[in-house]
Amino acid sequence: MAKKPPERPQDIQDELIQDLVTGLGTDLEAVVLFGSAAAGRYVKGRSDMNLLVMVSEGAPRVISRLLPFFSKWSPAGVAPPLVMSRDYLAASRDVFPIEFLVMAASHQVLHGEDPLAALELEPKHLRLQLERELKGKVTALRTRLLASGGDARTLTDLSREALPAFVAFFQAYLHLTTGSFPSDPAEVLSAMSGAGLEVSAFASLAQVRAGQLKTSPPELVALWEEGIDELDEISRRVDRLEV
Numbered sequence: 469m470a471k472k473p474p475e476r477p478q479d480i481q482d483e484l485i486q487d488l489v490t491g492l493g494t495d496l497e498a499v500v501l502f503g504s505a506a507a508g509r510y511v512k513g514r515s516d517m518n519l520l521v522m523v524s525e526g527a528p529r530v531i532s533r534l535l536p537f538f539s540k541w542s543p544a545g546v547a548p549p550l551v552m553s554r555d556y557l558a559a560s561r562d563v564f565p566i567e568f569l570v571m572a573a574s575h576q577v578l579h580g581e582d583p584l585a586a587l588e589l590e591p592k593h594l595r596l597q598l599e600r601e602l603k604g605k606v607t608a609l610r611t612r613l614l615a616s617g618g619d620a621r622t623l624t625d626l627s628r629e630a631l632p633a634f635v636a637f638f639q640a641y642l643h644l645t646t647g648s649f650p651s652d653p654a655e656v657l658s659a660m661s662g663a664g665l666e667v668s669a670f671a672s673l674a675q676v677r678a679g680q681l682k683t684s685p686p687e688l689v690a691l692w693e694e695g696i697d698e699l700d701e702i703s704r705r706v707d708r709l710e711v
Contacts, residue, residue: 471544473513477505480544485579487537488521495527497554498580500571507574507651519549520571522583527553554583561587565594566601566640573639574651591644591711598640602703605633606696613692623688627677634670634699641702644711665702669694 474480481501488496503518504510510517523530530551538548552560561568572584609630616622635653638660642649645663650656653674660667669691675681676688683691 470539471541473543473545475512477501477510477517480541481578484519484541484546487540488534488579491533491537492521492523492527492530495524495530496521496579497524498522498583499578500575500582500584501578502571502575504574506576509652513545515545516547517545518547519578520575520583521549521551522557522580523551523553525553525555557583557587561589562593564597565589566597566636569594569643570636570639573649594640595644595706595709595711598637598644599703599706601633602637602699602706605630605637606699606703609692609696609699613689616689618685618689620685620688623685623692624676626692627673627688631670631673631677634695637702638667638670641706644706644709665705666698669698 471480485499488499498520499522500520501517502520504515505517509515521534534549534551538546542548557568568584568587569589572587575582575584609626612626613623616626631653635656638656639649639651642656642659642663646659650659654671657667657671657674672681672691673695676683676691
């Protein structure tokens with residue numbers, strides 16, 4: 469039976485774990501909640517619940533075994549889980565350091581031992597991925613803005629989908645330059661501004677995403693163009709970083 473979004477993530481925690489144990493048995497090693505729900509920013513009906521599911525090395529047919537779990541819980545706002553083994557996680561630290569950095573900063577262990585507790589990330593890998601992602605996203609943004617044709621719904625969808633990734637990039641930048649970063653998106657933007665970087669377009673785009681600022685399609689395109697200029701400057705700074 470499909471589930472509805474809970475009032476709080478912890479209200480469904482026990483049943484979630486029981487269903488994962490039922491599906492994966494002894495191949496289930498750990499379950500971690502990460503993202504906004506783990507950081508105390510869960511909003512019923514709006515926030516996803518993101519799970520990292522750690523399985524034993526070589527566990528067979530994991531996706532098939534998780535299909536009933538996801539069919540049941542996706543209506544409740546549970547996102548498709550990230551599934552990996554400990555060996556895969558350890559071998560991917562140089563490829564996905566931003567994702568692991570942000571995940572480790574806001575997570576709760578729901579089952580098993582914490583796979584992120586002793587995670588070590590190399591600053592040089594983090595800097596390289598950050599520069600690559602920033603420059604790649606700028607190119608992709610220009611393409612998507614053109615492809616939108618100025619359509620209001622397409623532009624709104626872009627704002628909803630893209631902004632969380634940029635907040636993660638800003639957190640990575642702050643980590644590289646100051647050694648720490650806040651988890652709340654508004655505080656991240658404030659910290660970037662305090663570091664002397666212009667992110668006012670992203671502050672406005674965050675208001676658009678939250679429904680606090682109404683814009684016409686041309687105004688939204690102009691905001692994203694300003695955001696691209698801000699990203700260009702940040703990427704230049706990342707390029708010059710010595711880590």
